[in-house]
Amino acid sequence: MLHIKALNTYYGESHILHDADLEIGTGRAVGLLGRNGMGKTTLIRSLMGYVAIASGEVRWDGKNVTGAAPEKIARLGVGYVPEGRGIFPNLSVKENLLMSARVGPTGSCDWTYARVLETFPRLQERLAHGGMQLSGGEQQMLAIGRALMTNPRLLILDEATEGLAPLVVLEIWRVIAAIRATGISTLLVDRNYRAVLAHTDSAIVLEKGRVVHQGDSAELARAPQTLARYLGV
Numbered sequence: 001m002l003h004i005k006a007l008n009t010y011y012g013e014s015h016i017l018h019d020a021d022l023e024i025g026t027g028r029a030v031g032l033l034g035r036n037g038m039g040k041t042t043l044i045r046s047l048m049g050y051v052a053i054a055s056g057e058v059r060w061d062g063k064n065v066t067g068a069a070p071e072k073i074a075r076l077g078v079g080y081v082p083e084g085r086g087i088f089p090n091l092s093v094k095e096n097l098l099m100s101a102r103v104g105p106t107g108s109c110d111w112t113y114a115r116v117l118e119t120f121p122r123l124q125e126r127l128a129h130g131g132m133q134l135s136g137g138e139q140q141m142l143a144i145g146r147a148l149m150t151n152p153r154l155l156i157l158d159e160a161t162e163g164l165a166p167l168v169v170l171e172i173w174r175v176i177a178a179i180r181a182t183g184i185s186t187l188l189v190d191r192n193y194r195a196v197l198a199h200t201d202s203a204i205v206l207e208k209g210r211v212v213h214q215g216d217s218a219e220l221a222r223a224p225q226t227l228a229r230y231l232g233v
Contacts, residue, residue: 007056079152104151137168
């Protein structure tokens with residue numbers, strides 16, 4: 001479904017991504033791992049169209065979408081939950097959800113307003129609250145719910161549990177597992193590499209903008225030397 005090949009990006013004169021590759025098949029879950037500052041968010045923002053691509057290719061269902069604007073990538077069926085969540089603080093919970101509601105690119109409408117509230121009961125209790133009035137965990141639930149309202153084929157979660165309380169973290173991972181079970185493809189970034197590996201089929205590891213490892217998530221979880229080398233754990 002998504003195929004990124006030999007991607008190179010720069011911030012000014014700094015070369016950030018070096019011939020990075022990434023492939024996500026339909027219904028597959030992929031973990032994107034690496035220490036801080038290794039290019040994970042840059043890779044995501046490049047494929048989403050927020051960062052200019054110097055060279056390389058991004059293909060969606062076989063079509064070249066390299067350099068496409070973020071709104072075009074979203075219309076293809078990519079839901080994005082960015083680091084920092086990006087909710088609208090001046091809109092209510094209900095407004096944040098409804099403003100993004102639409103039929104998916106294949107005509108699917110599995111993720112309705114009612115289903116999102118059923119998945120996140122806490123949001124049901126906060127419908128009239130503004131985005132700025134929510135706790136960090138509630139904001140993350142809202143950000144995920146808003147992305148699901150677009151009925152995406154691929155859901156990207158960048159630092160899904162950063163800064164959240166332990167009980168909220170458990171709830172977020174429960175929801176991620178439930179989303180995966182529905183057949184939506186997922187790309188996960190999180191500092192808890194064990195949780196990422198437990199919720200994905202395969203994983204790639206970035207080091208200084210280069211893909212230094214890719215393979216089965218379960219096998220990587222059983223490779224302490226590889227984890228220690230690239231993740232410092």
